Amino acid sequence: MVDLNKIYSDRAARYIPAGAHTYSKGADQFPVNAPSVIERGDGCYIWDANGNQYTDFAMSLGTVVLGHAYQPVLETVRTELNKGVNFVRPSIIEGELAELLCDIIPCAEMVKLAKHGSDVTTGAIKLARAYTGRERVVRCSADPFNSVHDWFIGSTVVDRGVPQAVKDLTLQFEYNNIDSLKCLFEQFPNEIACIIFEPISFIVPHDGFLQEVKDLCEEQGAILIFDEVVSGFRFALGGAQQYSGVTPHLAAFGKAMANGFSVSALAGSKEIMQLGGIEHESERVFLLSTTHGGETHSIAAAIKTINTIKEQNLIEHFWHVGKSLKLGILKAANNSELSNYVHVGGYDCKPAFALLNDKGEACMAMRTLFLQETIKRGLMMPYIVPCLAHTDEVIDHSLNIIEDVFSIIKTALDTGSIEKKIVGPIVKPVFRKFN
Ligand SMILES: Cc1ncc(COP(=O)(O)O)c(C=O)c1O
Structure with a gap:
């Protein structure tokens, strides 16, 4: 099959410094299996150029609060x-x-x-x-x-x-x-x-x-x-x-x-x-x-x-979505005996989560594995931006995926194989002095 994602992202990389107009959309922010271009969106779903569908929680850097193509x-x-x-x-x-x-x-x-x-x-x-x-x-x-x-x-x-x-x-x-x-x-x-x-x-x-x-x-x-x-x-x-x-x-x-x-x-x-x-x-x-x-x-x-x-009193909805996700992620971490490695914080209307190493510091390798495995299962959650289109059903489905991914991470942790499980480079912070 022709890889349209690659054709389009190669062109962007040739003509645009960093291949994107926002550094947080760059190739260094995602594992190699992430969709490298997005073709369209609808509600809380996005599709890449190869036709793969993802449930989206990034919502265009936090701008799309009602859903794509609302x-x-x-x-x-x-x-x-x-x-x-x-x-x-x-x-x-x-x-x-x-x-x-x-x-x-x-x-x-x-x-x-x-x-x-x-x-x-x-x-x-x-x-x-x-x-x-x-x-x-x-x-x-x-x-x-x-x-x-x-x-x-x-x-x-x-x-x-x-x-x-x-x-x-x-x-x-x-x-x-x-x-x-x-x-x-x-x-x-x-x-x-x-x-x-x-x-x-x-x-x-x-x-x-x-x-x-x-x-x-x-x-x-x-x-x-x-x-x-x-x-x-x-x-x-x-x-x-x-x-x-x-x-x-x-x-x-x-x-x-x-x-x-x-x-x-x-x-x-x-x-x-x-x-x-x-x-x-x-x-x-x-x-x-x-x-x-x-x-x-x-x-x-x-x-x-x-x-x-x-x-539509959506402020209440944003707080509800974030709260459900926070509680669900904590529960999934607990079920997978990963509580010490998953940080959930922030306000319910704008939750934050991070994967931590043994010292309790944010760990880019764990983040990469989390993104790689969630993306493999159709979930795009580099960060969480609640929107109108995030229904309880979407949240439950996403939490099931997260629980599966946490158990993979737990096994990798126990066997010391986090980095071995990652295909391609580990993601990097946007704010760094050198590439
Ligand atoms: C808190 C905050 N202030 C300002 C900005 C800049 O906004 P823009 O990218 O639309 O120029 C951002 C962008 O991410 C932001 O998060």
Whole structure:
């Protein structure tokens, strides 16, 4: 049989550095038996070019919360497409989405739309620097990613190509360690423009921690920015800020808001946001002026997606799906006597799991074997993103596969043959200095 997956992925590798437009989709992230290209998706299923079907829990890096090719969103998009996609003056629905976001997001008095999460985290930093007249940015060491732009990438191990002067401006504090933030304010008095971080991710904030961060920012004249690119429309309709009850000055949203269409939003207080406007008397700030930010069908997709989450109470469903999976994975690990080697954590709406070695550290070889064996059985679960299409039946079926795979891993562990069972190279972390 002709291997269409290989033909298409070889072409991509020839013409695209890393063969993909997102490193987390790259060949080094998956075992060799993983589908190397995806041809289509429907609900929580995806198909590769050779016609193999997989149950999908990655849901397009967390963007597809209603399911692939979700028809009500596509119908809305088709209607909007027939009217044209972008115009010389703002389209009517730009204001409609902005108003909807201001209604549901606690910090949002004004909103600026863009395409990527990185556009809006970086836009938030620009605004904070302009508002405070300061240059230093503090991010959280626990956050794996806040932006593709230099202010963030320069603070990771893959900092090649980022000027030292830019790197010097990004500092890091530790999650749940308010003293680590206080130290930075003491070390750089009146120099820190903002604190940007995911308010809630996998780690549970200590009681009062988020409020302490906000109070410290206000005391020190810095801007608090929540990166809600992942937590938005997932922890609660109004994001982690609604869930936690702590309202930041600015916040960045993306991922889950348009069921895979490209829309992101910078939201915040009018006092700060309006610096990007054209009516004030002070010096202007050039804030997120993008050609495609007003693309109408993506905005229509966002309005339909957000309203669907709201009307069908899907936040509750996301929490239910994640909880069932977490409990099921723990039970499967227990049944396979693998409890010490499987870590399950995170919030139910955004669960996390990892395979651990004898020392309790995340183990890439075990992860590779898990992915290889689940993929062999039609399950694509590099990480877990609950969506509307994940029914109890889909969850039960997937947990049965996981239990089978855990027993294979247990046998391999007992016989010291984890690496021998892996066909091809072991998967690698995205953030590493050398290939
Ligand atoms: C927490 C967080 N912030 C920002 C981003 C950047 O979003 P984008 O890839 O849409 O630019 C990501 C992407 O994974 C993210 O996870």
